[in-house]
Structures are given as C-alpha cells and as structure tokens.
Amino acid sequence: MNRPALQLQSKIIFILIAIVFIIMFLASIIGVFISHHQIMRQISAQTQRIVTRLETSMELPLWSYTSEHATSYIMAEMANPALRMVIVKEASANSPLWLAFGRDERNFPSEIQDEQAIQQLANPRHLIASGTIRHNQQLMGYVEIHFSTEVAARNLRQLIYQNIILTMMISLTLAIIMGILLRRLVVNPIHAVVKEIQGASQYTPAAISKIQEGDEITRLSASFQELMLAVGTREKELRAALAEKEVLLKEVHHRVKNNFQILASLIHLQMQDVNEESMLTLQETHNRIISMALVHEKLYQSRNLDQVHFRDYLEELIGMLQDTSGNNQVAIDVEAEDICIDLDTSISLGLIVNEGITNAFKHAFMTKDPAGDSKSTRPQIKLVFLCKEKECQIIIQDNGKGLPASMNPDTDGSLGFMLIRMLSEQIGGSYRFSSDNGTTMNISFPLPDRSDPDYII
Secondary structure, rough: OOOOHHHHHHHHHHHHHHHHHHHHHHHHHHHHHHHHHHHHHHHHHHHHHHHHHHOOOOOOOOOHOOHHHHHHHHHHHOOOOOOEEEEEOOOOOOOOEEEEEEEOOOOEEOOOOOHHHHHHHOOOOOOOEEEEEEEOEEEOOOOOEOOOHHHHHHHHHHHHHHHHHHHHHHHHEEEEEEEOOOHHHHHHHHHHHHHHHOOOOOOOOHHHHOOOOHHHHHHHHHHHHHHHHHHHHHHHHHHHHHHHHHHHHHHHHHHHHHHEEEEEEHHHHHHHHOOHHHHHHHHHHHHHHHHHHHHHHHHHOOOOOOOHHHHHHHHHHHHHHHHHHOOOOEEEEEEOOEEEEHHHHHHHHHHHHHHHHHHHHHHHOOOOOOOOEEOOOOEEEEEEEEOOOEEEEEEEEEOOOOOOOOOOOOOOOHHHHHHHHHHHHHOEEEEEOOOOOOOOOEEEEEOOOOOOOOOOO
16 A cells, blocks of 8 residues: 555544544533433432332321331332432421431431431532322322432442443444445545556556446546546557657758758859859858758757757857868867757857857958067957856957957948847847957847747747
8 A cells, every 4th residue: 555545544544533532522521411310310210219109008198107107118218328318298387397317427327306407417418309299189298308419429420431431432333333434435446546547657448447336436436547548548649749740840950951051052162153252252151051050950960859959059060160261270269058049049149150250260360460560379269158047148259350440330231240230139139349359249148938928939
C-alpha cells in the first residue's frame, strides 16, 4: 500500500477514534440522567410497594390496625440500607403520628416514638418520597419515606460505570465494524483508483479491468478507466502529430537554408564577372544571406525547433565572416552567454552582427594612419553578448581608427547603418555608437516574453 492510501486510512482511523470518544462523552452524559432516573424510579417503586402492602392488607380502618402487622411490613422494607426512615400518619385532624421507623447510631432499624425523635433523625440531604394510603377510595393515611443520598449516590455511580462500560463496548464494536466496512467500501476502491491514475501513462485497452455494477466508487473507477483510455488514445494521436510537425519543420528549415545557399552561390558566381566595387557590394549581400541561412541550419540541427543556441551561432557566423573577408590578421575575440533566442530575433541580430563585423573589416583598419606611420598594434575586434534578467546587449568593439567626425550613425544613408537602425527598432531595442580608441557599437534589446499572448514563434 502506497503512502497516499496509508494517509487516507490513518485519517479514517483518527475520525473513527474521534467519533468513539464523542459517543462515549455523550453516552456518559446521557448515562448520568438515565442512572438518576433509575434511582428515582427505584425509590418511587419502593414507596409504592410499602403503600400497596398496607392498602391490600387493610381490612379495618387504620386506627384499628395492630402495630405488629404494620411493623412487619415496614421492617421488611427497612432491609434496604438506603432506606433511612419511614413515617406513617393518620389522615385525620392534625395528622397524628401512627408509626415511625428509623435507623439508630448502629444503623439498625428501630421504632420512633414521637415527633421530636423524628426531627432529630431527619436530614435535609435525604431524598424524600411520599404516598397516600387509601381503602375503598377513602383516604386513610400518609406515608413519608426518607432515603440516604450517600447510598443513592453510590448506587448512581455504579449505574453510571455500568452504562459507560456498556457504551464503550458498543462504541468500540461499532468503530471496528465501521473501520472494516470503510476499508472494504472506500479505502480499497480509492487505492485501486490511485493505482490506475499512477499507471495512466501506460494505459491500453488490455490494461482495463472488468468492472461489475456496484457502488459509486466502483462506477467512478469504471468512468476513470474509460477516460484514461480516451486520453491515452488522444495522447498517441497528439504525439504522432507532434512528431510529424517536427519533421515538417525541420524539412522547412532545411529547405529554406538550402534556398539561401543556392542564392548565395549564385551571387558568388556573379562576383566573378563584375568589377571590384560591385564585387564588394555582392560580397556584403552574400554575407547577409549566409547569416540568415546559418540561423535555419542551427534550427533544424537542434532539438528545439523554435530556439537558436546563440553562442554557437555567433562563433560560426564570425568564423564565416573572417573566412570570406580574407583578413586573417585581425584577431576576433568572442564572449557570449549560452542562451537560446527565437527565430525572428536571431535573424535580426545575425544581420546586425554581420553589418558590424563587416564594417570593422572594411573601414576600421588601415595599413597606415593619416600621418603615414605604420600601426604598431595588431588589429582586434571584440564581440560581447551578455544578458541580465530580461535585457541583453551585443557590443562590437574594434581598436581601429574610429568613425569619421563628420559621420552621424543616426542619419547616415549607407545600407549598413540603415539596416542596423531598422533591425534594432524591429526587435524593440536601441543602438549607440562611440569612437574612443576605435569604434564601439552597443545594441540593447529585451528578450521576448514567451508568456505574452502577442508573442508569435
């Protein structure tokens, strides 16, 4: 049995124990009232018994009764230790005392002779019951019986203990029966449903057990099995559709990349039949096409078809640009974080990096400075790609001659600067140029929020 089933069973046992204690508590309270009622009934029954004995044996008026007859009846009742005093009075003027019996210091029953002795033996804590003696519907006298509260309390306690013990036995028996029934009717079926839920991923038609008509939990289990079969079938269909989609997407990216390569090859062939100025222009176009083709190549080679590992892409792009430039004297240092970026942003950033690196190769480094002195430091380009929280930066810095003082990147009409401005705006970013000890281009942009409903892959 697994842990959830054990927890459920523990909760049920705890609830049953709580129910048992509540029942015992309520039964104890009810038992007190029942026991008290039983004691009062015993007192009332004994009083009625004394009255009935006197009435049924009465053949003469009470004042003609011999005291021996009455004494025998009363003394028989005084055998009860709870009975403390019996007083019989005539039903005439002033109700004179006819007979009275009470217990002396040794707790033995004895006859009482006068009212003063009765007052001495009377105890305000006694339970007092009274009755009337009638003969032929005629009132003949009164009976007053005093009972000991101590004996009554002792008897009451005994009755309470008996009721509590009986209640405990009944409650425990009911708890055991309820526990067995709950285990068979609730815990075991729920445990079976839990096992079915845990094995939902391996659900097949052969795995469905035969369900008989039964209670609600059994029907719930049957409904769940049918649901899992439907879910399993649908899951297989979705997995097959997803696999087909992935294959199609890879094929699309592969074909787009091949088309870009064909286009780049055509441009490369065209470069052989043009002058040097046109050749440089075609080379820049060739590099732009290759930078976009490289994004699609990275996509169909990765497991995630909507994200590009940007560090790998940058390293390969820089290598390609350096090879096509034919300038192996420039040292290129790449520092990039290994994060994934979506397709659209990757293409825009690839074109921006292409323009920045190409401009550095073309314009930053001269064989000689304006004074005619040779450069003493090795040409160097540094590319940094870093992200903090949801903000990223691409920095391209060279140690060349810097931008001309008359050039304004915000208004320059060259295709390279136009592309940088347009693509930066397209990805929601900003650009900044500086010319301290070379040229530095800083592109800042936010990473797209994939939870945004407007985000489209």
